[in-house]
Amino acid sequence: MPTLAQARTSLTQDLADALVDLKDREEAARFLSDLCTPAELHTLAERWHVARLLDDGELTYREIHQKTGVSTTTIVRVARFLRQEDNGGYRRLLDRLRERAQ
Template identity: 60%
Template sequence: MPPLSPTRDVDALTDQLCDALLTPRSRADMQRLLRDLCTPSELRALAERWHVARLLDGTELSYREIHDGTGVSTTTIVRVGRFLRQEPHQGYRSAIDALESVDAG
């Protein structure tokens, strides 16, 4: 591991965060890390986005029905839908597929 020094390099910081997020070996460990890392509102926003992604992928609910059932803003729902279906990163898709393969196995 290289020596640690202050940086403003977003790519390096993101890489370091990803490394940290890969270390928990259980749900409880991940919950502890996320609770230390995020404010309650940040954690709620992340959890809501993940829930919306799963609803958009696994149901036929409209954006309005998802909003009415979750309270998540339609702007957030639209953004999650765009990242789920159109953006090249495909992070939501990869995670959903990985969880489905675990559930099927």
């Protein structure tokens, strides 16, 4: 019998596989709308927006909070994952978007 951690990892990997199979923005939006409550989807979108603002480097945490209404706790958490954690998810996608824009 798998441990709780193994079960969570398996479920996360299954979700990641589903995300990779999405063909375009419309499919992704439909899947996310089915998967998440409106509040969950809004929270995910806010975190992504904060990551982009942090990556731009033009605003302080306080200015991001004032502009977006996102809590400073969330901003600090996004910044930590953007700059310090080993996952590299934010960084990889932000770099990929920057490369496409060139």
